[in-house]
Amino acid sequence: MPARLEATNDFVIKFANVNGSGSASANRLFARSFVRMGVPIASRNIFPSNIQGLPTWYEVRVTEAGHLGRRGGVDLMVAMNPQTWDKDVAEIEPGGYLFYDSTRVLPQSKFRPDINVVGMPLTAIVNERYSDPRQRQLFKNIIYVGALASLLGIEIAEVEKLVAEQFRGKDKLIPPNYEALHMGRDYAETHLEGAVGLKVRRADAVGDRIFLEGNDASGLGAVYGGATVCAWYPITPSTSLAEAFTKHCGRFRTDPDGKQRFAIIQAEDELASIGMVIGAAWNGARAFTATSGPGISLMQEFIGLAYFAEVPAVIFDVQRAGPSTGMPTRTQQCDILISAYASHGDTKHVLLFPEDPHECFEFAATAFDLADRLQTPVFVLLDLDIGMNEWLCEPLKWDDARRFDRGKVLTAAELEAGRDFGRYLDVDNDGIPYRTYPGAHPTRGSFFTRGTSRDRYARYTEEGPAYVDNMQRLLRKFETAKSLVPKPIRHDAENASRTGVIYFGSTAPAIREAMEALGSRGIDLDTLRVRAFPFSDDVIDFILSHDQVFVVEQNRDAQLKTLLINEGAIDPARLISVLHYDGTPITARFIIDEVSRRWALLHGAPRKEAAE
Amino acid sequence: MTYLTKPKLHHPKLPQNELGFTRRDYEGAVSTLCAGCGHDSISGAIIQACFELSLPPHRVAKLSGIGCSSKTPTYFLGASHGFNSVHGRMPSVLTGANLANRELIYMGVSGDGDSASIGLGQFAHCIRRGVNMVYIVENNGVYGLTKGQFSATADKGSKSKKGVGNQDSPIDMVSMAVLLGATFVARSFSGDKEQLVPLIKAAIEHRGAAFIDCISPCVAFNNHPDSTKSYDYVRAHNEAVNYLDVIEGRDEITLDQAPGTVELVRQHDGSYLKLRKLAAGYDPTSKIAAMNYLQERHEAGEIVTGLLYLDREAEDMHDRLGTVPTPLNALGEAELCPGSAALAKVNASLR
Numbered sequence: 035m036p037a038r039l040e041a042t043n044d045f046v047i048k049f050a051n052v053n054g055s056g057s058a059s060a061n062r063l064f065a066r067s068f069v070r071m072g073v074p075i076a077s078r079n080i081f082p083s084n085i086q087g088l089p090t091w092y093e094v095r096v097t098e099a100g101h102l103g104r105r106g107g108v109d110l111m112v113a114m115n116p117q118t119w120d121k122d123v124a125e126i127e128p129g130g131y132l133f134y135d136s137t138r139v140l141p142q143s144k145f146r147p148d149i150n151v152v153g154m155p156l157t158a159i160v161n162e163r164y165s166d167p168r169q170r171q172l173f174k175n176i177i178y179v180g181a182l183a184s185l186l187g188i189e190i191a192e193v194e195k196l197v198a199e200q201f202r203g204k205d206k207l208i209p210p211n212y213e214a215l216h217m218g219r220d221y222a223e224t225h226l227e228g229a230v231g232l233k234v235r236r237a238d239a240v241g242d243r244i245f246l247e248g249n250d251a252s253g254l255g256a257v258y259g260g261a262t263v264c265a266w267y268p269i270t271p272s273t274s275l276a277e278a279f280t281k282h283c284g285r286f287r288t289d290p291d292g293k294q295r296f297a298i299i300q301a302e303d304e305l306a307s308i309g310m311v312i313g314a315a316w317n318g319a320r321a322f323t324a325t326s327g328p329g330i331s332l333m334q335e336f337i338g339l340a341y342f343a344e345v346p347a348v349i350f351d352v353q354r355a356g357p358s359t360g361m362p363t364r365t366q367q368c369d370i371l372i373s374a375y376a377s378h379g380d381t382k383h384v385l386l387f388p389e390d391p392h393e394c395f396e397f398a399a400t401a402f403d404l405a406d407r408l409q410t411p412v413f414v415l416l417d418l419d420i421g422m423n424e425w426l427c428e429p430l431k432w433d434d435a436r437r438f439d440r441g442k443v444l445t446a447a448e449l450e451a452g453r454d455f456g457r458y459l460d461v462d463n464d465g466i467p468y469r470t471y472p473g474a475h476p477t478r479g480s481f482f483t484r485g486t487s488r489d490r491y492a493r494y495t496e497e498g499p500a501y502v503d504n505m506q507r508l509l510r511k512f513e514t515a516k517s518l519v520p521k522p523i524r525h526d527a528e529n530a531s532r533t534g535v536i537y538f539g540s541t542a543p544a545i546r547e548a549m550e551a552l553g554s555r556g557i558d559l560d561t562l563r564v565r566a567f568p569f570s571d572d573v574i575d576f577i578l579s580h581d582q583v584f585v586v587e588q589n590r591d592a593q594l595k596t597l598l599i600n601e602g603a604i605d606p607a608r609l610i611s612v613l614h615y616d617g618t619p620i621t622a623r624f625i626i627d628e629v630s631r632r633w634a635l636l637h638g639a640p641r642k643e644a645a646e
Numbered sequence: 647m648t649y650l651t652k653p654k655l656h657h658p659k660l661p662q663n664e665l666g667f668t669r670r671d672y673e674g675a676v677s678t679l680c681a682g683c684g685h686d687s688i689s690g691a692i693i694q695a696c697f698e699l700s701l702p703p704h705r706v707a708k709l710s711g712i713g714c715s716s717k718t719p720t721y722f723l724g725a726s727h728g729f730n731s732v733h734g735r736m737p738s739v740l741t742g743a744n745l746a747n748r749e750l751i752y753m754g755v756s757g758d759g760d761s762a763s764i765g766l767g768q769f770a771h772c773i774r775r776g777v778n779m780v781y782i783v784e785n786n787g788v789y790g791l792t793k794g795q796f797s798a799t800a801d802k803g804s805k806s807k808k809g810v811g812n813q814d815s816p817i818d819m820v821s822m823a824v825l826l827g828a829t830f831v832a833r834s835f836s837g838d839k840e841q842l843v844p845l846i847k848a849a850i851e852h853r854g855a856a857f858i859d860c861i862s863p864c865v866a867f868n869n870h871p872d873s874t875k876s877y878d879y880v881r882a883h884n885e886a887v888n889y890l891d892v893i894e895g896r897d898e899i900t901l902d903q904a905p906g907t908v909e910l911v912r913q914h915d916g917s918y919l920k921l922r923k924l925a926a927g928y929d930p931t932s933k934i935a936a937m938n939y940l941q942e943r944h945e946a947g948e949i950v951t952g953l954l955y956l957d958r959e960a961e962d963m964h965d966r967l968g969t970v971p972t973p974l975n976a977l978g979e980a981e982l983c984p985g986s987a988a989l990a991k992v993n994a995s996l997r
Contacts, residue, residue: 069997244996254992260982262974263745265738286984293970295981297745302771306738309731309768313742316729317707317750318975321742335732429993432986438979471975472707472727472743473750480704482720484730494720 036148037129040231043073043098045109047182047232050122052115054086060175061092062424063196064182068096069245069426070192072237076102076543078423078619083270083362089118096232098239102390102426103544106621110232112178119144131230133182152229154181154221163217173214180218185230190219244429248420249324251391251430252350253278255398256322257286260438261348263321265299265310267329270362271418272352275324276300304329308336308347315346316483318443318471320402322348327356327369330376337411338377339485341508344458344467346405346441349373350398350414352421355617364617365418367539370593373413374567380505382512384412384519385567389542390420392427393565397520406441408515409469417588419540419619442468449478457481457492458504465511512568519566522573525549527558533636534580535629536573538564538594540619541586547622548629556640557633559584567597574602577609582636584629586612588620664700672696672703674724678717684836684862684877685715685784689722691839692753692782695846696723699892706751707743711736711765714791715757715784715862723753734765737772737781741963744777747973748964751850752779759789762798762817769819773826773855778962780849781857783819784836786864787875794867805872820954821940823857824933829960830856831936833951835880836863841951844890848919848953851892854960861949885943887928887952891920913958921953930956 039045051057058079065077073096080091095105110131113122126132128148134140136153145151156178160170183193193215201207222229252275256264266276280298287295301307307323314321325333330351340347353369355361373385384404388394397414405412442462444455449470455478458467467490470479481492489500527549537545542563549559562576577583577598585595592611599606612628614620633640660668672693677686696706703725710716712733719728731739740754761769761783773781787800799819800812823831830852834842842860849856861880863869869876874883893910911919911931921930929935936955943950970977 240997242993242997244993246996258983258989260977260979262977262982263742265742265745286988287982289970292968294968295970295974295977297964297967297969297974299741299745299775301738302767305735306741306768306771309735309738310742310745312731313709313729313739313744314746314974315742316739317743317746319746321746336735339732430989432983432989434986438983470727471747473705473747476702476704477725480725480727482728482730485732486730 036150038150038231039109039127039129039131041109042233042235043096043237045096045232046105046107047094047096047110047112048108048122048125049092049112050115050118051090051092052117053082053084053088053090055175056172057090057114057175058092059200060179063193063200064179065094066196066245067183067188067193068094068234069240070196071189071234072240073098073234074100074102074239074243074426076104076426078104078419080618081363089115096234098237100239101543101547101622103547104619104621106623110230112182114178123149131232133178133185150229152185152226154178154226159217159221173210176211176214177218180215181222181226182218183215184219184222185226187233187235189236190215240426242429243426245424245426246391247274247422247424248388248391248394248416249275249352249422250278251394252324252398252414252416252421253280254282254430255395256348256402257282258395258432259320259399259402261320261322261402262296263311263314263319264296264323265301265307265314265321266324267301267304267307269304269326269329271354271422272324272326272329272350274422275350275352304332305336308333308349311347311349312336312340312345315405316472320348320406320438322350322402324350324352326352326354327372328359330369330372334377337383338379338381340411341377341381341383342379342485343483344409344469345483346409347411348401348405348414349411350416353415353417355615361617363418365540365619366588366615366617367415367417367541368589368593368615369415370589370597373415374597376411382568384408384410384515386412386414386520387538387565388414388416388420389539389563390427391425392430394420395430400520403439404515404518407439407518408466408511409441410511415539417540442466444468444470444474444479446475449475455479456490458488458507459490460507460510464514465507465509466514516568516570519568519570521570522565522576523563524560524572524576526560527553529558531558531560532581533559533633534576534583535559535561535586536564536576536583536594536598537561537586541588544620544622544625545586548625551622551626552629555630557630559629564594567601569598569601573598574604577602577604581608582610583608584610584612584632586620586625588614590615663697665702667697667700667703669693669697671725672723674719674721677721679714680866682865683714684786684864685718686721687836687839688782688784688842688860688862689718691836691842691846693722694839694843695850698843699847699850701751701850705749706753708753708755709736709740709743710755711757711760713757713760713789715755716760718784719753719755734760734763735768736760737765737768737777740779741772741775741777744779744963746975748778748969749973752777754779754781756781756783758783758785758787758797758799758819762819766798766817770822770826773823773828773857776827776829776855776961776963776966778853778964779855780846781855782846783857783859784862785819785859785875786862786868787873788864788868790864790867801874804874807867807870809872818940818944819857819859821937823859824936824940824955827855828857828955829854829957831955832857832953833859833861833949835861835884835951837877837881838884838886838951841886841889844892845953847892848890851917852913852960853915854957854962880949883947883949885925885948885950887923887925887939887950887954888930889922889924890953891922893918893920911956911958913956914960919953919956924952930954931958
């Protein structure tokens with residue numbers, strides 16, 4: 035008899051499915067039932083660049099302790115895809131469980147001796163009850179959800195409530211789904227009693243947290259931030275961001291007569307997308323585009339124009355693994371450098387790094403204020419992990435007293451009053467000039483916007499001193515940006531530490547989990563989550579106040595580290611890279627292993643290791 | 647020479663339009679193009695058209711790409727905001743600007759390199775979208791700023807100044823515009839102000855994508871005997887199908903001329919265009935007839951000019967999108983931000 039993993043509210047289940055088989059909604063139903071029982075989960079789609087037929091996986095980490103990063107390893111595999119059977123079976127932890135469709139008898143060689151096999155004749159059950167092939171497919175998914183609910187101890191009433199919510203308005207679909215759910219449950223109760231040692235127990239660890247995708251949250255944040263123009267070109271994994279904006283605008287920005295207080299253009303390519311954003315923002319609307327790495331590559335020339343001509347623009351980059359087409363459905367943090375220095379010539383751009391969907395919402399709205407205030411492109415760098423997975427996160431917040439910061443825009447009245455207007459004149463000594471919207475005043479305030487060099491009054495010039503004067507002012511403006519962008523968040527270890535960790539974006543939950551584990555091993559580390567570029571002085575001070583700083587990122591070339599060294603004039607010897615870039619989300623296990631190994635090289639064995 | 651400012655003084659008896667502006671109020675900086683360049687004549691025609699229509703100059707936004715033609719917005723409408731963007735990408739910038747504020751008049755100025763080569767895609771798509779604009783291509787068949795390379799509109803067999811023959815088929819922007827769904831399509835010649843000025847006026851008045859292909863000889867690189875875009879060649883082969891008068895006001899109008907030579911075309915908004923017809927039987931409201939005629943005369947080596955196609959039921963991008971009448975750039979928090987109560991409901995739906 036193989037050993038049996040026994041765990042309550044702390045295990046990983048993975049579903050192996052075929053893309054396009056309708057499994058996604060059944061799996062989501064399953065995942066949300068844990069949340070309804072007050073147990074946090076972290077769920078992730080692992081999917082190919084494909085519409086139908088290729089393998090797809092869905093992973094649910096059940097974690098009462100609230101560890102929302104990917105754990106690694108699988109305790110219960112729901113193997114529904116014969117194509118990937120061998121790989122799926124191999125992935126199960128020793129003592130773990132394999133749930134499979136036992137209609138067709140498989141030879142013993144297809145199993146492992148050290149795992150527990152739970153067979154259920156799913157195909158036979160659905161074929162007996164349903165005749166329509168599509169129904170057979172869809173209800174098979176619901177039947178296994180019912181069986182798993184029984185095996186794991188999920189309250190069936192919670193699943194039923196979720197089914198009813200899902201089909202609200204299509205009420206006649208509810209009873210057949212209940213029936214399938216109950217068929218699964220009843221079979222498991224009769225035939226599979228006690229087959230799985232993984233259990234869920236009602237808890238109170240979710241609080242008022244919500245469950246949503248970063249792309250959805252970003253689209254909603256753009257609505258709250260006052261974006262009226264969205265121009266985009268479809269590209270995985272950013273498409274659902276533009277679609278979310280469309281959905282939320284339809285709900286919140288449609289007049290009773292059907293007229294729309296927004297405009298969304300699916301452009302012919304990414305060049306046109308960013309061109310439209312720049313044209314709209316030049317003309318006083320808040321505008322954005324959503325794209326991924328290949329789109330950023332295509333937008334380079336226009337981004338330089340917006341930087342040099344000083345036109346606001348908001349660019350959401352939902353990063354995926356590059357270079358080139360790379361792995362379009364896999365996650366990475368690999369567009370840091372191309373975004374920070376986008377376009378030819380000397381340029382620098384503002385970057386924001388949200389850690390989860392809650393911050394996606396917040397930073398999306400903030401990005402429009404920053405772009406208007408600084409009159410420059412602002413990048414919001416999500417990644418596929420945040421963008422296309424539902425995360426459990428703090429509820430979205432909005433202060434009704436908050437007003438859009440439209441930046442330095444001269445009104446018709448100010449122009450009428452005879453104020454001196456030079457488009458590139460640094461009146462306030464912060465590097466940020468004043469601008470006017472086209473059509474503002476009959477005789478004053480017009481100027482010519484161009485990508486060529488100009489003087490302070492926007493007149494074309496190739497005079498060296500005027501060019502240098504302008505380029506230096508752009509640097510002053512970037513200096514001003516340091517005090518406006520979101521500050522980093524520092525968390526110090528209980529015991530004073532000479533070693534730090536810098537991380538950003540979707541790495542956050544894995545870092546939190548890893549720091550707990552490392553702390554318990556006696557490896558005390560201060561952490562700093564960088565939330566924006568340009569780096570505020572706090573980031574540089576953090577590095578300088580530690581002997582060594584681990585920089586954890588999800589790319590091959592240590593892009594954030596490069597940026598820190600370059601912009602902070604940091605001695606590279608102080609920084610140690612921890613790099614994860616295989617396209618899967620970084621795990622706490624990976625961070626713990628990498629950090630402890632290097633810690634041992636630097637400091638010898640950690641003080642508590644022997645006690646473990 | 648942009649560093650030479652034009653004297654502000656002008657003759658006290660210069661004619662004024664309804665707004666009390668003279669033609670000088672529609673001018674820009676002194677042109678830096680070559681003496682005799684067709685583009686300067688087009689700038690002059692734009693100035694004349696805006697003056698005659700009594701447009702408030704600040705209600706016009708002028709946008710361009712890169713090239714000789716794209717420099718010209720500096721030389722007209724000095725009181726308007728201008729945007730000299732990147733090569734071949736004026737259409738997207740103009741589209742975005744139009745999305746932000748549907749109330750301004752958008753004038754896109756481009757060249758044959760800018761629109762037929764690097765920017766062919768953006769040209770096509772902004773026409774398709776029905777952006778309300780005047781899109782003028784100042785077409786000389788040659789790259790001027792880089793000294794005389796062929797552009798994609800150069801006719802097959804025509805020769806460069808250095809005597810090299812062009813082997814590739816030309817792109818006919820007018821045929822493309824008709825095919826792509828432009829609702830006002832015209833071709834004219836920079837040397838024929840009588841035809842060009844009313845066409846620009848009509849294009850401004852038109853609500854929808856208005857495209858004018860304007861042959862504009864390059865005196866420096868493409869005005870020699872083997873060119874098909876020289877002053878002499880265009881004058882010799884210009885086959886004008888009609889001349890236009892723009893009738894302002896929306897009142898019912900009747901014709902007193904003999905039918906067949908003059909035609910009144912009533913537009914969707916109730917205004918009229920008066921066409922003096924030179925080619926008997928040419929019907930500019932028929933897309934198929936226009937396309938046939940253009941191909942036929944092109945085969946015969948002629949350059950068809952005039953108002954070539956007009957869709958009287960034109961709609962624009964905002965009609966299709968269903969945007970509110972208020973310009974999007976004038977909406978504030980109250981119209982745009984749903985507030986915390988709505989957000990609480992969103993949160994509740996995500997638990």
